[in-house]
Amino acid sequence: MAPSMQAGRSTAITVAATAASIASIAGLLYHLEIPSLLQQRVKARRVEPRCYSSMTKPSLPELRILTQQQTLHETYPLASTIEKNIPIYDCATFDLTDTERLQDELYHNLVSGPGVYVLKNFFADTSVIDSTNLAYEDIISRELQASGAKGDHFGTGNSRIWNAFSKHALQDPESYVRYFSNRWFKVVCDSYLGPGYQITTQVNIVRPGGKAQMPHRDYHLGFQTDEDVVAWPKAVHHMSGLLTLQGAVAHTDMPLESGPTRLLPYSQTFGEGFRSYRRPEFIEYFESNYVSVALQKGDAVFFSPSLFHAAGENVTADFDRSANLIQVSSAFGKTMETIDTLPLIEKTYDLLAEKHRVEGLSMEVDAFIRAVAEGYPFPTNLDCRPPAPGGMAPESQQQILRRGLIEGWDQETMMGELNETREASTAIGKIGVQTKVFGT
Structure with a gap:
């Protein structure tokens, strides 16, 4: 074999060996998640905005790339x-x-x-679904008689049972036990x-x-x-x-x-x-x-x-x-202690209203509102407090408190509104009141 050919072959073998070594090292680094670790070190040393900016648009190309992935059966071998x-x-x-x-x-x-x-x-045994459907039909019929059919932007004639989990148990305990067993x-x-x-x-x-x-x-x-x-x-x-x-x-x-x-x-x-x-x-x-x-x-x-x-x-x-x-x-997401906010608001409302009269909705006033009142309207009774059109949440205690301060409510008006909201949010005694007509 000519020396030039031997040199070429030797070079090719060397290149192949080098490529194999690089691939092996890259595979090892990937297996050890070294790129992720390096990326995490970079993140740890650079402070970035904690929130998404309302001044910039979210990236549609990013969503497109993510959603064009293919699901491989090798990833989910237990799937049929x-x-x-x-x-x-x-x-x-x-x-x-x-x-x-x-x-x-x-x-x-x-x-x-x-x-x-x-x-x-x-x-596998759909007879429990048949029994459950009969219970649902009774609930829907009773609620329609109580409140009548109501339409929305998802189309008229549809039926929804809010809190069906509770209403099912009260309507037909036997099928309820079979269903959730x-x-x-x-x-x-x-x-x-x-x-x-x-x-x-x-x-x-x-x-x-x-x-x-x-x-x-x-x-x-x-x-x-x-x-x-x-x-x-x-x-x-x-x-x-x-x-x-x-x-x-x-x-x-x-x-x-x-x-x-x-x-x-x-x-x-x-x-x-x-x-x-x-x-x-x-x-x-x-x-x-x-x-x-x-x-x-x-x-x-x-x-x-x-x-x-x-x-x-x-x-x-x-x-x-x-x-x-x-x-x-999830079980996580609840406070360690139960706080009854209404007595706290009642006791401090006049002082808060005076502070608001002097300062307006200052950072201090807002800080107190956030501390003393509930800022999240869930869980609630969606029969009595349905979401606003568009699927938004009902008004929270904090929002009611801010609204009352701005509109100049006295203590009696504020507490009446908050008590009414609490009563409407309570599931006890209000299961089976009505059916909202709502597409999903």
Whole structure:
């Protein structure tokens, strides 16, 4: 072999060996998460704004890149199939004596993956759903007689039962026990929230012609206005999606024409999602890229509250789409001690009103309002205190206190308003008052 050819071959071998070594080192660094560690060191040494700026626009290209990922079956090997980027699991195939691997997959999905999964045969025995539907029909009928049907911008004729979790128990204890004894609730809720979670449910029936929702995110920050959202630090935006698990159990079959939930996989990983979903360009992107999966009665879908989603339009001529909407809350998020704020406000209101008369809504006045009154209107009784149009929250104690100071209320007027609000927020004695008509 000529010396030049030998030299060329030697060079090629050296280049290949060097490339292999670099690849090996890069793989090791990736495995050890060295890039993430270096990025964290950079972050630790540079102070950045704690909140998203209302003066800048959220990045649609970033959302586009995140949501164009492909879900790999290798990532979720326990799934029966991947449909439209969504892992589909068949509950009938699992032995629940060992759920660790399955829960690992479900957790990864909501935190880092597509953000949504479907559980086929969540209720293998649908007779419990039939019994539950009869109980719901009785509740809806009674509430319609009490308050009449009411429409909204999602279309008239739809039915929603607020606090169906409590009303179901009072209406039909037997089907209630059978329903919530389903061990899959424990598997799913534990996988994302850990122990100590609390379940709430709202029944939603969308009649033919029921219109689609606008895309949105959910509780907690999803229930805030755009102006309020940017006041919360970035860490809270991330935390909000980790405090709640959203889901729905299909109480009827849900063919695509009936409008099952529209979903944008991977959108829960977009950091600025809570302040972007109302923007026209983000709505347009959602409308062009969402996916929906048909469900059968007894199936369930669970997703991160940070996922961009919306109820679909029921374009059928004669089919009612019925779902039991599941919202599960983390045990964390409650105070260590119970504070009854009303006596505190009553005792200090005249002093606060005088301070406001002199100073206006100064930083000191606002600081006291935030300390003495509740700033969050949940939990509440949504039959009596429904969200404002657009899905916003009811008025909080702090907002009422500020409004009363500005309008010059005396102590008697203020306490009357706060007591009335508390009475309306109490679930006891008010279960089964009425049904709000509300699409979802």
